[in-house]
Amino acid sequence: MLSRSLRLTSRQTRCLSTSKVLSNKTADYASEATRTVKTAKDLQEVTGPASLIGPGAKPGVIPTDLDQSTGLQRLELLGKREGIDVFDMEMPITEGKGTMADPFLVPTYIGYRYVGCKGTAQQDHKPYWMKVEEGKPARCWQCGTVLKAKYLGEPGMAH
Numbered sequence: 001m002l003s004r005s006l007r008l009t010s011r012q013t014r015c016l017s018t019s020k021v022l023s024n025k026t027a028d029y030a031s032e033a034t035r036t037v038k039t040a041k042d043l044q045e046v047t048g049p050a051s052l053i054g055p056g057a058k059p060g061v062i063p064t065d066l067d068q069s070t071g072l073q074r075l076e077l078l079g080k081r082e083g084i085d086v087f088d089m090e091m092p093i094t095e096g097k098g099t100m101a102d103p104f105l106v107p108t109y110i111g112y113r114y115v116g117c118k119g120t121a122q123q124d125h126k127p128y129w130m131k132v133e134e135g136k137p138a139r140c141w142q143c144g145t146v147l148k149a150k151y152l153g154e155p156g157m158a159h
C-alpha cells in the first residue's frame with residue numbers, strides 16, 4: 001500500500017513538471033486558448049465553433065432555442081433570424097440563365113457539387129444528376145440546361 005501511494009505521488013509530480021514545461025513553451029498558444037470567446041449574437045459575429053454556444057436560461061425558466069442551442073443548429077437559427085438560409089435548402093442556384101452563354105452558377109465550398117436537373121419552365125423531366133465541377137460546364141442531356149460551379153471557399157483549397 002505504501003509503495004503504491006508513493007509511486008502515485010511521484011507520477012503526479014512528473015505530470016506537473018511536464019505541464020509546467022509545456023505551458024512555458026507554448027505560453028502564447030495557452031493564452032489564446034483560455035481567452036473567453038464571445039457568444040455570437042448574429043452571423044457576422046461567428047468566429048468559430050466556440051462562438052456558437054448560447055448563454056443558457058436563467059434558473060427556473062424553460063430555455064428557448066436561442067438560450068441553449070449550440071453548433072450547427074445555432075448557426076442555422078442565427079441565419080433564420082436574419083433571413084439567410086445557411087444550408088442553401090431553398091434556392092441554391094440564383095445566378096445565370098442555364099444557357100451556354102450564361103450558365104447557371106452553382107455555389108460550392110469544395111470545388112464541385114451534385115445537381116439534379118428537373119427540366120425547364122417550359123418542359124420538366126425526371127431528375128438528371130450531374131457533378132458540376134469548377135472549370136468545366138456541365139450540360140443536362142435531357143433539356144440542355146448548362147451549369148457551372150462557382151467556388152466560394154478559400155483559394156487553392158478546392159479538390
Ligand SMILES: [Zn+2]
Pocket residue numbers: 117118119120125128140141142143144145
Ligand atoms: Zn435538364
